[in-house]
Amino acid sequence: MDYSYDEDLDELCPVCGDKVSGYHYGLLTCESCKGFFKRTVQNNKHYTCTESQNCKIDKTQRKRCPYCRFQKCLTVGMRLEAVRADRMRGGRNKFGPMYKRDRALKQQKKALIRANGFKLETVPQIVSPVQNDYGLSSTIHSIHAMAKTLPPNPAALTPADYERGPYGTPSLAMTVPSHTPLAGYHYPSFPNRAIKSEYPDHYSAAHEAVPTYAYPETYPSSSPPDIPEVILKLLQLEPDEAQVKARILACLQQDQGKGRHEKLSTFGLMCKMADQTLFSIVEWARSCIFFKELEVGLGSGGRGKPSTQAVALTRALRVLRSQEDGRGNSTVRAEPVPGSASLPPSLSLVDVKYLENHTLAKDAQEKANAALLEYTVCHYPHCTDKFRQLLLRLTEVRALSMQAEEYLYHKHLSGEVPCNNLLIEMLHAKRT
DNA sequence: CTAGCCTTGAAA
Protein backbone atom coordinates (compact mmCIF):
# COMPACT_ATOMS: atom_id res chain seq x y z
CA MET A 1 0.00 0.00 0.00
CA ASP A 2 1.00 3.51 -0.53
CA TYR A 3 1.01 5.19 2.82
CA SER A 4 1.51 8.59 1.38
CA TYR A 5 -2.11 8.88 0.43
CA ASP A 6 -4.87 9.82 2.68
CA GLU A 7 -6.32 7.09 4.79
CA ASP A 8 -9.63 7.69 3.06
CA LEU A 9 -8.21 5.89 0.10
CA ASP A 10 -8.65 2.69 2.02
CA GLU A 11 -12.36 3.19 1.83
CA LEU A 12 -12.42 3.03 -1.95
CA CYS A 13 -13.23 -0.09 -3.88
CA PRO A 14 -10.07 -1.40 -5.51
CA VAL A 15 -12.07 -2.40 -8.55
CA CYS A 16 -14.07 0.71 -9.38
CA GLY A 17 -13.24 3.28 -6.73
CA ASP A 18 -16.75 3.42 -5.34
CA LYS A 19 -17.40 3.48 -1.63
CA VAL A 20 -16.48 0.30 0.18
CA SER A 21 -19.31 -1.48 1.96
CA GLY A 22 -17.31 -4.16 3.74
CA TYR A 23 -15.27 -7.23 3.07
CA HIS A 24 -16.58 -9.20 0.15
CA TYR A 25 -14.98 -12.29 -1.33
CA GLY A 26 -11.62 -11.67 0.12
CA LEU A 27 -11.25 -7.94 0.35
CA LEU A 28 -12.87 -4.59 0.89
CA THR A 29 -15.04 -3.75 -2.08
CA CYS A 30 -18.15 -1.77 -2.89
CA GLU A 31 -21.60 -3.26 -2.91
CA SER A 32 -21.94 -3.23 -6.66
CA CYS A 33 -18.70 -5.05 -7.37
CA LYS A 34 -19.62 -7.54 -4.71
CA GLY A 35 -22.87 -8.21 -6.50
CA PHE A 36 -21.24 -8.27 -9.88
CA PHE A 37 -18.64 -10.76 -8.75
CA LYS A 38 -21.27 -12.95 -7.15
CA ARG A 39 -23.48 -12.98 -10.25
CA THR A 40 -20.58 -13.72 -12.50
CA VAL A 41 -19.27 -16.64 -10.52
CA GLN A 42 -22.61 -18.08 -9.46
CA ASN A 43 -23.94 -18.06 -12.98
CA ASN A 44 -20.63 -19.04 -14.52
CA LYS A 45 -20.74 -16.10 -16.85
CA HIS A 46 -18.15 -15.48 -19.48
CA TYR A 47 -17.86 -12.09 -21.04
CA THR A 48 -15.93 -10.79 -23.96
CA CYS A 49 -14.27 -7.46 -24.37
CA THR A 50 -14.99 -5.47 -27.50
CA GLU A 51 -11.90 -3.39 -27.01
CA SER A 52 -8.41 -4.52 -26.18
CA GLN A 53 -9.13 -6.07 -22.79
CA ASN A 54 -7.78 -3.18 -20.86
CA CYS A 55 -10.83 -1.00 -20.34
CA LYS A 56 -10.68 1.46 -17.54
CA ILE A 57 -12.96 0.47 -14.71
CA ASP A 58 -14.30 3.23 -12.55
CA LYS A 59 -17.56 4.06 -10.92
CA THR A 60 -19.08 5.60 -14.04
CA GLN A 61 -17.75 3.13 -16.57
CA ARG A 62 -17.89 -0.11 -14.66
CA LYS A 63 -21.04 -1.24 -16.48
CA ARG A 64 -19.45 -0.81 -19.87
CA CYS A 65 -17.21 -3.83 -19.99
CA PRO A 66 -18.04 -6.71 -17.68
CA TYR A 67 -15.11 -8.65 -19.04
CA CYS A 68 -12.59 -6.10 -17.90
CA ARG A 69 -14.50 -5.54 -14.70
CA PHE A 70 -14.35 -9.18 -13.77
CA GLN A 71 -10.75 -9.30 -14.84
CA LYS A 72 -10.04 -6.49 -12.46
CA CYS A 73 -11.94 -8.21 -9.68
CA LEU A 74 -9.60 -11.14 -10.02
CA THR A 75 -6.56 -8.99 -10.38
CA VAL A 76 -7.16 -7.09 -7.18
CA GLY A 77 -7.66 -10.37 -5.37
CA MET A 78 -11.35 -11.20 -5.13
CA ARG A 79 -11.71 -14.86 -4.34
CA LEU A 80 -13.73 -17.21 -6.45
CA GLU A 81 -13.82 -19.77 -3.70
CA ALA A 82 -15.59 -17.35 -1.40
CA VAL A 83 -18.68 -17.73 -3.56
CA ARG A 84 -20.62 -20.60 -2.12
CA ALA A 85 -21.66 -23.39 -4.41
CA ASP A 86 -24.36 -24.48 -2.00
CA ARG A 87 -25.64 -20.93 -1.78
CA MET A 88 -25.85 -21.27 1.96
CA ARG A 89 -26.66 -17.95 3.55
CA GLY A 90 -25.34 -16.35 6.64
CA GLY A 91 -22.66 -17.56 8.92
CA ARG A 92 -18.96 -17.08 8.56
CA ASN A 93 -16.49 -18.64 6.24
CA LYS A 94 -12.83 -19.41 6.43
CA PHE A 95 -11.96 -15.89 5.41
CA GLY A 96 -13.12 -14.51 8.72
CA PRO A 97 -9.76 -14.54 10.49
CA MET A 98 -8.12 -13.05 7.45
CA TYR A 99 -10.54 -10.14 7.41
CA LYS A 100 -9.93 -9.65 11.06
CA ARG A 101 -6.22 -9.49 10.65
CA ASP A 102 -6.45 -7.21 7.69
CA ARG A 103 -8.65 -4.90 9.67
CA ALA A 104 -6.19 -4.91 12.53
CA LEU A 105 -3.38 -4.08 10.19
CA LYS A 106 -5.25 -1.20 8.63
CA GLN A 107 -6.31 0.13 11.97
CA GLN A 108 -2.81 -0.02 13.30
CA LYS A 109 -1.54 1.92 10.33
CA LYS A 110 -4.18 4.55 10.76
CA ALA A 111 -3.58 4.82 14.47
CA LEU A 112 0.07 5.23 13.81
CA ILE A 113 -0.53 7.94 11.29
CA ARG A 114 -2.90 9.75 13.57
CA ALA A 115 -0.76 9.37 16.65
CA ASN A 116 2.27 10.78 14.98
CA GLY A 117 0.51 13.48 13.10
CA PHE A 118 2.25 12.50 9.94
CA LYS A 119 2.54 9.68 7.56
CA LEU A 120 4.20 6.38 8.06
CA GLU A 121 6.95 7.10 5.60
CA THR A 122 8.38 9.67 7.94
CA VAL A 123 8.43 7.37 10.90
CA PRO A 124 12.17 6.82 10.74
CA GLN A 125 12.58 10.41 11.69
CA ILE A 126 10.83 9.98 14.99
CA VAL A 127 13.40 7.44 15.77
CA SER A 128 16.24 9.73 15.16
CA PRO A 129 15.90 13.14 13.69
CA VAL A 130 19.65 13.56 13.61
CA GLN A 131 21.06 10.41 12.28
CA ASN A 132 19.98 7.04 11.15
CA ASP A 133 23.11 5.01 11.22
CA TYR A 134 22.34 1.37 11.09
CA GLY A 135 18.73 2.08 11.77
CA LEU A 136 17.65 -0.71 9.55
CA SER A 137 20.32 -3.00 10.78
CA SER A 138 19.40 -2.61 14.40
CA THR A 139 15.77 -3.00 13.55
CA ILE A 140 16.46 -6.28 11.91
CA HIS A 141 18.61 -7.41 14.74
CA SER A 142 15.94 -6.67 17.24
CA ILE A 143 13.51 -8.99 15.56
CA HIS A 144 15.96 -11.58 14.54
CA ALA A 145 15.52 -13.61 17.66
CA MET A 146 11.79 -13.48 17.38
CA ALA A 147 11.86 -14.59 13.80
CA LYS A 148 13.93 -17.58 14.68
CA THR A 149 11.26 -18.99 16.89
CA LEU A 150 8.73 -19.01 14.11
CA PRO A 151 7.64 -21.87 11.89
CA PRO A 152 9.97 -22.38 8.98
CA ASN A 153 7.64 -21.82 6.09
CA PRO A 154 6.27 -18.33 6.09
CA ALA A 155 5.12 -18.29 2.51
CA ALA A 156 2.24 -16.11 1.52
CA LEU A 157 -0.88 -16.99 3.38
CA THR A 158 -4.07 -18.21 1.94
CA PRO A 159 -7.13 -18.63 4.07
CA ALA A 160 -6.26 -22.29 4.35
CA ASP A 161 -3.24 -21.37 6.37
CA TYR A 162 -5.41 -19.96 9.06
CA GLU A 163 -6.86 -23.35 9.58
CA ARG A 164 -3.64 -24.92 10.54
CA GLY A 165 -2.35 -25.03 14.01
CA PRO A 166 0.93 -23.37 14.84
CA TYR A 167 2.88 -26.43 13.83
CA GLY A 168 1.35 -27.02 10.47
CA THR A 169 -1.05 -29.74 11.43
CA PRO A 170 -4.57 -29.06 10.31
CA SER A 171 -6.85 -28.49 13.20
CA LEU A 172 -9.61 -31.02 13.06
CA ALA A 173 -12.41 -28.66 13.83
CA MET A 174 -11.68 -26.65 10.76
CA THR A 175 -11.18 -29.37 8.23
CA VAL A 176 -14.85 -29.77 7.57
CA PRO A 177 -16.13 -26.78 5.66
CA SER A 178 -19.32 -25.23 6.79
CA HIS A 179 -20.01 -24.00 3.32
CA THR A 180 -18.97 -25.40 0.03
CA PRO A 181 -17.07 -23.04 -2.18
CA LEU A 182 -18.21 -22.88 -5.73
CA ALA A 183 -15.90 -25.22 -7.57
CA GLY A 184 -15.39 -25.66 -11.24
CA TYR A 185 -15.23 -22.08 -12.28
CA HIS A 186 -12.50 -21.58 -14.71
CA TYR A 187 -11.47 -18.25 -15.98
CA PRO A 188 -9.22 -18.45 -18.99
CA SER A 189 -7.27 -15.32 -18.30
CA PHE A 190 -5.04 -16.98 -15.74
CA PRO A 191 -4.38 -20.40 -17.16
CA ASN A 192 -1.27 -20.90 -15.12
CA ARG A 193 -2.77 -19.84 -11.89
CA ALA A 194 -5.34 -22.56 -11.64
CA ILE A 195 -5.24 -24.26 -8.29
CA LYS A 196 -7.10 -27.18 -6.99
CA SER A 197 -9.87 -26.74 -4.52
CA GLU A 198 -8.83 -27.50 -0.99
CA TYR A 199 -12.13 -29.04 -0.15
CA PRO A 200 -14.09 -31.91 -1.57
CA ASP A 201 -17.17 -30.76 -3.33
CA HIS A 202 -20.13 -32.51 -1.75
CA TYR A 203 -22.68 -31.00 -4.02
CA SER A 204 -21.53 -30.95 -7.56
CA ALA A 205 -20.12 -33.93 -9.40
CA ALA A 206 -17.65 -35.06 -6.79
CA HIS A 207 -13.96 -35.00 -7.55
CA GLU A 208 -13.97 -33.85 -11.07
CA ALA A 209 -10.81 -34.30 -12.97
CA VAL A 210 -9.89 -30.66 -12.88
CA PRO A 211 -11.83 -28.67 -10.35
CA THR A 212 -10.06 -25.41 -10.81
CA TYR A 213 -10.17 -21.97 -9.45
CA ALA A 214 -8.17 -19.33 -11.03
CA TYR A 215 -6.96 -16.13 -9.51
CA PRO A 216 -3.79 -14.16 -9.57
CA GLU A 217 -1.11 -14.91 -7.08
CA THR A 218 -0.95 -11.39 -5.84
CA TYR A 219 -3.04 -10.63 -2.87
CA PRO A 220 -2.65 -6.95 -2.35
CA SER A 221 -3.03 -5.62 1.14
CA SER A 222 -5.44 -8.23 2.33
CA SER A 223 -3.20 -11.14 3.05
CA PRO A 224 0.12 -10.10 4.44
CA PRO A 225 2.53 -12.98 4.63
CA ASP A 226 3.38 -14.42 7.98
CA ILE A 227 6.76 -12.80 7.81
CA PRO A 228 7.08 -9.99 5.31
CA GLU A 229 9.29 -10.78 2.38
CA VAL A 230 11.58 -7.87 3.11
CA ILE A 231 12.33 -9.25 6.53
CA LEU A 232 12.96 -12.71 5.16
CA LYS A 233 15.43 -11.35 2.67
CA LEU A 234 17.21 -9.41 5.33
CA LEU A 235 17.31 -12.40 7.59
CA GLN A 236 18.93 -14.42 4.86
CA LEU A 237 21.74 -11.93 4.82
CA GLU A 238 22.18 -11.81 8.55
CA PRO A 239 25.74 -12.63 9.42
CA ASP A 240 26.14 -15.87 11.25
CA GLU A 241 26.80 -14.88 14.81
CA ALA A 242 29.01 -17.86 15.50
CA GLN A 243 31.11 -16.99 12.50
CA VAL A 244 31.51 -13.42 13.57
CA LYS A 245 32.48 -14.52 17.05
CA ALA A 246 34.99 -16.97 15.66
CA ARG A 247 36.53 -14.32 13.51
CA ILE A 248 36.85 -11.88 16.35
CA LEU A 249 38.39 -14.55 18.50
CA ALA A 250 40.82 -15.49 15.77
CA CYS A 251 41.79 -11.87 15.38
CA LEU A 252 42.46 -11.47 19.06
CA GLN A 253 44.44 -14.68 19.20
CA GLN A 254 46.45 -13.59 16.23
CA ASP A 255 47.49 -10.49 18.10
CA GLN A 256 48.30 -12.60 21.09
CA GLY A 257 50.35 -14.98 18.99
CA LYS A 258 52.56 -12.21 17.75
CA GLY A 259 53.94 -12.00 21.22
CA ARG A 260 53.35 -8.37 21.65
CA HIS A 261 55.14 -6.68 24.47
CA GLU A 262 52.40 -4.35 25.52
CA LYS A 263 49.54 -6.41 26.69
CA LEU A 264 46.24 -4.95 25.67
CA SER A 265 44.06 -3.63 28.40
CA THR A 266 40.51 -4.78 28.70
CA PHE A 267 39.48 -1.59 27.03
CA GLY A 268 41.96 -2.21 24.24
CA LEU A 269 40.59 -5.67 23.71
CA MET A 270 37.10 -4.34 23.51
CA CYS A 271 38.18 -1.83 20.92
CA LYS A 272 39.57 -4.65 18.85
CA MET A 273 36.36 -6.55 19.19
CA ALA A 274 34.33 -3.53 18.26
CA ASP A 275 36.55 -3.03 15.29
CA GLN A 276 35.93 -6.49 14.00
CA THR A 277 32.23 -6.20 14.64
CA LEU A 278 32.28 -3.07 12.59
CA PHE A 279 33.73 -5.01 9.70
CA SER A 280 30.87 -7.44 9.91
CA ILE A 281 28.40 -4.62 9.81
CA VAL A 282 30.01 -3.11 6.77
CA GLU A 283 30.10 -6.46 5.09
CA TRP A 284 26.47 -6.94 5.83
CA ALA A 285 25.69 -3.55 4.42
CA ARG A 286 27.50 -4.35 1.22
CA SER A 287 25.31 -7.31 0.52
CA CYS A 288 22.10 -5.91 1.86
CA ILE A 289 19.25 -6.09 -0.62
CA PHE A 290 18.33 -2.47 -0.30
CA PHE A 291 21.75 -1.09 -0.85
CA LYS A 292 22.73 -3.14 -3.79
CA GLU A 293 20.77 -0.95 -6.12
CA LEU A 294 22.20 2.24 -4.85
CA GLU A 295 25.12 3.99 -6.32
CA VAL A 296 26.06 7.03 -4.38
CA GLY A 297 28.34 9.72 -5.57
CA LEU A 298 29.97 11.57 -2.77
CA GLY A 299 30.66 15.22 -3.17
CA SER A 300 29.56 15.32 -6.74
CA GLY A 301 26.01 16.28 -6.12
CA GLY A 302 26.77 19.77 -4.95
CA ARG A 303 23.90 19.34 -2.60
CA GLY A 304 25.32 20.11 0.79
CA LYS A 305 27.98 18.16 2.53
CA PRO A 306 28.19 14.47 2.11
CA SER A 307 27.27 12.40 5.07
CA THR A 308 30.21 12.18 7.39
CA GLN A 309 29.04 8.75 8.33
CA ALA A 310 29.11 7.86 4.71
CA VAL A 311 32.64 9.12 4.47
CA ALA A 312 33.57 7.05 7.46
CA LEU A 313 32.01 4.00 6.01
CA THR A 314 33.77 4.61 2.76
CA ARG A 315 36.98 4.34 4.65
CA ALA A 316 35.82 1.19 6.27
CA LEU A 317 35.06 -0.28 2.93
CA ARG A 318 38.38 0.70 1.46
CA VAL A 319 40.09 -0.92 4.38
CA LEU A 320 38.03 -4.00 3.85
CA ARG A 321 38.97 -4.08 0.20
CA SER A 322 42.61 -3.67 0.93
CA GLN A 323 42.32 -6.64 3.21
CA GLU A 324 40.62 -8.63 0.56
CA ASP A 325 43.35 -7.83 -1.86
CA GLY A 326 45.16 -10.59 -0.18
CA ARG A 327 47.82 -8.85 1.76
CA GLY A 328 46.23 -10.69 4.57
CA ASN A 329 47.13 -8.23 7.22
CA SER A 330 44.33 -7.85 9.63
CA THR A 331 45.74 -4.67 11.00
CA VAL A 332 43.75 -1.72 9.90
CA ARG A 333 45.42 0.56 7.45
CA ALA A 334 43.08 3.40 7.01
CA GLU A 335 43.38 5.29 3.79
CA PRO A 336 42.83 8.94 3.22
CA VAL A 337 39.28 9.98 2.62
CA PRO A 338 38.75 10.16 -1.08
CA GLY A 339 37.50 13.43 -2.41
CA SER A 340 35.03 11.69 -4.58
CA ALA A 341 34.23 8.07 -4.33
CA SER A 342 31.68 5.73 -5.65
CA LEU A 343 30.09 4.51 -2.51
CA PRO A 344 28.76 1.05 -2.36
CA PRO A 345 25.13 1.01 -1.56
CA SER A 346 25.71 -0.07 1.99
CA LEU A 347 25.81 3.41 3.34
CA SER A 348 22.73 4.90 2.02
CA LEU A 349 20.45 4.55 4.94
CA VAL A 350 23.05 6.28 7.01
CA ASP A 351 21.95 9.76 6.40
CA VAL A 352 19.41 9.74 3.72
CA LYS A 353 19.13 13.39 3.08
CA TYR A 354 22.69 13.81 1.90
CA LEU A 355 22.68 10.99 -0.53
CA GLU A 356 22.20 11.38 -4.22
CA ASN A 357 19.87 8.52 -4.38
CA HIS A 358 17.89 9.47 -1.39
CA THR A 359 14.65 8.46 -2.99
CA LEU A 360 15.75 4.87 -3.11
CA ALA A 361 17.09 5.06 0.37
CA LYS A 362 13.91 6.54 1.68
CA ASP A 363 12.02 3.90 -0.13
CA ALA A 364 14.11 1.27 1.58
CA GLN A 365 13.40 2.78 4.95
CA GLU A 366 9.74 2.85 4.21
CA LYS A 367 9.75 -0.74 3.12
CA ALA A 368 11.62 -1.81 6.18
CA ASN A 369 9.29 0.04 8.48
CA ALA A 370 6.21 -1.20 6.72
CA ALA A 371 7.54 -4.73 6.96
CA LEU A 372 8.24 -4.35 10.62
CA LEU A 373 4.82 -2.90 11.24
CA GLU A 374 3.21 -5.73 9.36
CA TYR A 375 5.25 -8.24 11.25
CA THR A 376 4.39 -6.83 14.63
CA VAL A 377 0.71 -6.60 13.83
CA CYS A 378 0.66 -10.19 12.66
CA HIS A 379 2.67 -11.67 15.46
CA TYR A 380 1.68 -9.47 18.34
CA PRO A 381 -1.99 -8.92 17.69
CA HIS A 382 -2.62 -8.38 21.37
CA CYS A 383 0.18 -5.94 21.79
CA THR A 384 -0.96 -3.17 19.53
CA ASP A 385 1.88 -0.99 20.64
CA LYS A 386 4.62 -3.40 19.66
CA PHE A 387 5.77 -1.45 16.64
CA ARG A 388 6.18 1.74 18.59
CA GLN A 389 7.88 -0.06 21.40
CA LEU A 390 10.43 -1.49 19.04
CA LEU A 391 11.07 1.89 17.53
CA LEU A 392 11.52 3.30 20.98
CA ARG A 393 14.12 0.65 21.74
CA LEU A 394 16.00 2.00 18.78
CA THR A 395 16.08 5.48 20.21
CA GLU A 396 17.47 4.06 23.40
CA VAL A 397 20.09 2.15 21.51
CA ARG A 398 21.03 5.29 19.67
CA ALA A 399 21.28 7.26 22.87
CA LEU A 400 23.60 4.60 24.26
CA SER A 401 25.54 4.65 21.06
CA MET A 402 26.09 8.35 21.30
CA GLN A 403 27.27 8.04 24.89
CA ALA A 404 29.65 5.35 23.86
CA GLU A 405 30.87 7.52 21.04
CA GLU A 406 31.62 10.36 23.44
CA TYR A 407 33.40 8.00 25.76
CA LEU A 408 35.42 6.53 22.96
CA TYR A 409 36.40 9.93 21.72
CA HIS A 410 37.67 11.02 25.10
CA LYS A 411 39.57 7.81 25.46
CA HIS A 412 41.04 8.44 22.10
CA LEU A 413 42.09 11.97 23.00
CA SER A 414 43.89 10.65 26.04
CA GLY A 415 45.66 8.17 23.85
CA GLU A 416 44.11 5.05 25.26
CA VAL A 417 42.60 3.69 22.09
CA PRO A 418 44.87 1.39 20.09
CA CYS A 419 46.05 2.99 16.88
CA ASN A 420 44.89 1.80 13.53
CA ASN A 421 41.46 1.42 14.84
CA LEU A 422 38.68 1.60 12.32
CA LEU A 423 36.35 2.74 15.00
CA ILE A 424 38.45 5.83 15.54
CA GLU A 425 38.74 6.41 11.84
CA MET A 426 35.01 6.58 11.61
CA LEU A 427 34.82 8.77 14.65
CA HIS A 428 37.20 11.22 13.06
CA ALA A 429 35.37 11.21 9.82
CA LYS A 430 32.16 11.92 11.64
CA ARG A 431 33.56 14.83 13.54
CA THR A 432 35.32 16.57 10.73
C1' DC B 1 -28.14 -6.69 -15.81
C1' DT B 2 -27.23 -3.44 -12.08
C1' DA B 3 -26.91 -2.08 -7.45
C1' DG B 4 -28.96 -0.86 -3.15
C1' DC B 5 -31.20 -2.87 0.56
C1' DC B 6 -32.73 -7.10 3.06
C1' DT B 7 -32.26 -11.69 5.37
C1' DT B 8 -29.45 -15.26 7.33
C1' DG B 9 -26.77 -17.73 10.54
C1' DA B 10 -22.06 -19.49 12.23
C1' DA B 11 -18.42 -17.53 14.62
C1' DA B 12 -16.85 -14.26 17.90
Place this chain on the structure above:
DNA sequence: TTTCAAGGCTAG
Protein backbone atom coordinates in the same frame (compact mmCIF):
# COMPACT_ATOMS: atom_id res chain seq x y z
C1' DT C 1 -26.08 -11.82 21.99
C1' DT C 2 -23.84 -9.39 18.48
C1' DT C 3 -21.31 -9.22 14.16
C1' DC C 4 -20.97 -9.00 9.48
C1' DA C 5 -20.11 -11.36 5.13
C1' DA C 6 -22.54 -14.51 2.77
C1' DG C 7 -26.90 -14.97 -0.44
C1' DG C 8 -31.60 -12.98 -1.91
C1' DC C 9 -34.78 -9.68 -3.76
C1' DT C 10 -36.35 -6.23 -6.87
C1' DA C 11 -36.94 -1.25 -8.90
C1' DG C 12 -35.01 0.75 -12.40
